[in-house]
Amino acid sequence: MVDDSTKKSLSGIPLLKTKAGPRDKDLWVQRLKEEYQGLIQYVQNNKSADNDWFRLESNKEGTRWFGKCWYIHNLLKYEFDVEFDIPVTYPTTAPEIALPELDGKTAKMFRGGKICLSDHFKPLWARNVPRFGIAHAMALGLGPWLAVEIPDLIEKGIVSYKEKSEG
Amino acid sequence: MTLVQLQQRIKELEEQLKQERIKHEGVQQPVRDKISQMSSEVVDSNPYSRLMALKRMGIVDNYEKIREFTVAVVGVGGVGSVTAEMLTRCGIVLFPCSCSRLMALKRMGIVDNYEKIREFTVAVVGVGGVGSVTAEMLTRCGIGKLLLFDYDKVELANMNRLFFQPHQAGLSKVEAAAKTLVSINPDVAMETYNYNITTMDNFQDFMNRISHSSLSGGPVDLVLSCVDNFEARMAINSACNELNMSWFESGVSENAVSGHIQFIVPGDTACFACAPPLIVASNIDEKTLKRDGVCAASLPTTMGIVAGFLVQNTLKYLLGFGEVTYYLGYSALTDFFPTMRLRPNTMCDDNHCRQRQVEFQAKPPVQKEETGAAVSGGNEVVHEDNDWGITLVDETIEVEDSRHGDVALGLVAGIKTAYSIPAPEVSSTLTNEANLDSSISLEELMAQMKSI
Secondary structure (H helix, E strand, O other): OOHHHHHHHHHHOOOOOOOOOOOOOHHHHHHHHHHHHHHHHHHHHHOOOOOOEEEEEEOOOOEEEEEEEEEOOOOOOEEEEEEEEEEOOOOOOOOOEEEEHOOOOOOOHHHEEOOOOOOHHHHHHOOOOOOOOOOHHHHHHHHHHHHHHHHHHHHOOOOOOOOOOOO | OHHHHHHHEEEEHHHHHHHHHHHHOOOOOOOOOOOOOOOOOOOOOOOOOOHHHHHHOOOOOOOOHHOOOOOOOOOOOHHHHHHHHHHOOOOOOOOOOHHHHHHHHHHHHOOOOOHHHHHHHEEEEOOOHHHHHHHHHHOOOOOOOOEOOOOEEEOOOHHHHOOOOOOOOOOEEHHHHHHHHHHHOOOOOOEEOOOOOOHHHHHHHHHHHHHHOOOOOOOOOEEEEEEHHHHHHHHHHHHHHHOOOEEEEEEEEOOEEEEEHHHOOOOOOOOOOOOOOOOOHHHHHHHOOOOOOOOOOOOHHHHHHHHHHHHHHHHHHHHOOOOOEEEEEEEEEOOOEEOOOOOOOOOOOOOOHHHHHHHHHOOOOHHOOOHHOOOOOOOOOOOOOOOOOOOOOOOOOOOOOOOOOOOOOOOOEEEEEOOOOOOOOOOOOOOOOOOOOOOOOOOHHHHHHHHH
């Protein structure tokens, strides 16, 4: 089930139009532009809602993405590296978002630190091809995952707070 | 010590090191290279010289025929074990591939050309619980060549599945598998690819490999999907639709109590993208299934059974005996095995699938039958009015018409789609019309994203 706050943030992300994957040359560039516009809009929405929680960038082909995401727990900020590849079958299949530094620390992950998404994610994604993009995957996949897993990992002492220089 | 003594000592130490390695790694290196043809040449390295001498001397006129026989030794005690050893040393069981038990299939009239197995090349994608066992079975059957694809490493957590051994932890799966398989049967040619096939560069290489790596340099004879995720299955599906290659999909459910194999012939049968993923009813209420804390469970039994079905149908397809099953499901809790044949979806999302369908329809009927000759029969149950797609996973989304298009897939009882897909025209409940400005360049957008 998608909770209300997730639904709300989803509704603020523009839907994409171009059905193209990394093998589609020019059409992929078009899709990539839509992806960036969607992400920029989503990050701006998050900032204005005082819920800024990730940054992403890609290689110039747009096939490999990396950045940071963070989660605030008891006023402390826990930050993690995020990365994923765009599969050749994108956007029919969603990107598999990974947090490599948590690999092996939780059972809710597949090899390489790929997060284990809820049963609802894949059907919802499949119904919304090609309108959902990377921003939707973050909102619907990584966001809820962090909200459930990080407090649990902190409580178990598996993840601990690290002092960071930047705010 | 003299030079000769030193050299002797080095030789001894090397031998000791070798023995230690074998003990330590637990992997038996093949003691000698494969021998495809029994020779009567009298040299130290030929284990058959003294046997083939029987032929030279005119005592036996076809000694090499020994390799076609099967002998059952019942009771391996004082007499039996020595009997078995003698037979082995005579050349009966030394070669698992051209091995007597398998060649007996020919003598019994089940397969009329078993030795043809050595001409075939099979690509196994995913060398996990199903793929590793699949590769081992094919190796023991004496398949000509195997291509193994996987990017994972062996972990102790894999030990609830068959094939891999604890001492292999840390090795890449393809490397560890190839080592074991070659020691089981050195006659099988082996190529390994340690990468994820779903990324751009690797996918291109994957397509090249499966289309040029057979023993004769052409496409492999069959691709077996033993992967554990939707993305990789869809990647194999795209590749095979594009290259017009037949393949088998296989899988085990995340709750470990059901599995399936599916034979996909582009244009002729439904491809993997023709419908949402199919699931075998497990008789467990999905809502009561607890997923807390884990992504997936696995059992060596279910995986071994699925691998067995997969290789059995692979053999039937390659060697042309029996009937190949298009879809075979397995429900472990009820020992229920539904079978069916799925028609392609004329509105399939994959344009290469649609293209293959047009090509298939254009074929004269005789040829269509030929294509299905080795795969005739099967349970062609077509239920036009089957209400497939009744599962509604997310109640927050409007109920869609589950039978969009003219997809009369023909699912049998006990099989359903994992979820339903709305008709293309139906707009989402989450509609938010985007006004994306296409005049901005990608570089500008990348810079904008960076500067937020």
